[in-house]
C-alpha cells in the first residue's frame with residue numbers, strides 16, 4: 001500500500017502585465033497525509049488553490065518549495081514511472097478528458113501498456129473488460145467498442161475512473177469528479193469511488209467546493225482559503241464546530257443531520273432544504289428517515 005506525505009507545499013506563479021511582473025502565491029505551506037482507505041477532502045472556493053495542489057501531486061507542476069513524499073508501507077520511496085502509476089487523477093470534465101477519436105477500449109488499454117501491466121493483446125482486452133465491469137459499465141464488451149460521444153457524462157466519468165485505476169493506482173486524486181455531471185447521477189459516481197477505495201485500499205484526495213459531499217465522503221477536511229489551510233480536522237468536527245469565519249460560511253450551507261431544524265426550519269424526520277448559496281451544491285441532503293444522504297430529486301420521487 002502507498003501513502004503520501006505533503007509537507008509545507010508552496011507554489012508561486014509569476015504573472016506578467018506588460019513589463020510588470022507580480023508573484024501570486026497559489027499554494028502556501030500546505031501539509032497533509034494521504035493514507036490507504038482514507039479520504040482527505042480539500043474544500044475551498046474557486047481560486048483557493050485546490051487544483052494547483054492536484055497538479056503538484058500528479059507532477060503536472062513543480063512546487064516552488066516543500067515536499068511530496070510517496071512511500072510504500074516499508075517506507076521505500078516511490079519514484080519515477082512507479083510514482084506515475086501509483087498516483088492517478090480523475091479530472092473534473094469527463095467530456096474533455098477522453099479523446100473523441102479513440103474507443104473506450106483504447107483509453108483503458110493505454111495505461112496498461114504504458115505501465116507494462118499486461119503482456120499481450122488478449123490479456124489487455126480481458127483486463128479492459130474487467131475494469132469496465134468494476135465501474136459498472138455493462139455490457140463491458142460492447143461499451144469497450146464505443147467512442148466517448150456515445151456515452152453519457154456519468155458513463156464517461158466511470159471510464160475515466162477505470163482508466164485511472166487500470167495501471168494499479170494506489171493514490172487517487174479526484175478533482176471535482178462529479179461537479180460537471182447531472183445532479184441525479186452524482187451520488188452514484190461518489191458511491192462507486194467509495195467502493196473502489198475499499199476494494200483497492202486507495203488513499204483518496206477529494207477536491208470539491210461542496211462541504212456536504214466532503215463530509216459524507218471524507219475522513220478529514222482541509223479548508224483552503226487563498227492557498228492556505230485555514231481549518232482542518234475530522235470531517236464531522238469541521239462542519240459541526242467550525243472555527244474559522246470562512247468555514248462557518250461554508251458550513252452554514254451544508255446539510256447537518258445533528259442540527260435539527262436550524263437550517264430551513266424543518267422537523268426531525270424530514271430531510272431539510274438548504275438555503276441556496278452561490279457555488280454550493282444543494283442537491284444532496286440528509287434524510288433522517290432513511291438515515292442516509294440522498295439526492296433531493298430522489299427524495300421527492302420517493303415521497304410521491
Ligand SMILES: Nc1ncnc2c1ncn2[C@@H]1O[C@H](COP(=O)(O)OP(=O)(O)OP(=O)(O)O)[C@@H](O)[C@H]1O
Pocket residue numbers: 013014015024026044045046047048049050051052053209
Ligand atoms: N498556470 C497558472 N499561472 C498563473 N496563475 C495560475 C495558474 N494556475 C492557477 N493560477 C492561479 O492560482 C490560484 C489558484 O488556482 P487553482 O486553479 O488552484 O484554484 P482552485 O481552487 O482549483 O479553483 P477552481 O475551483 O476554480 O478550479 C488562482 O488565483 C489562479 O488564478
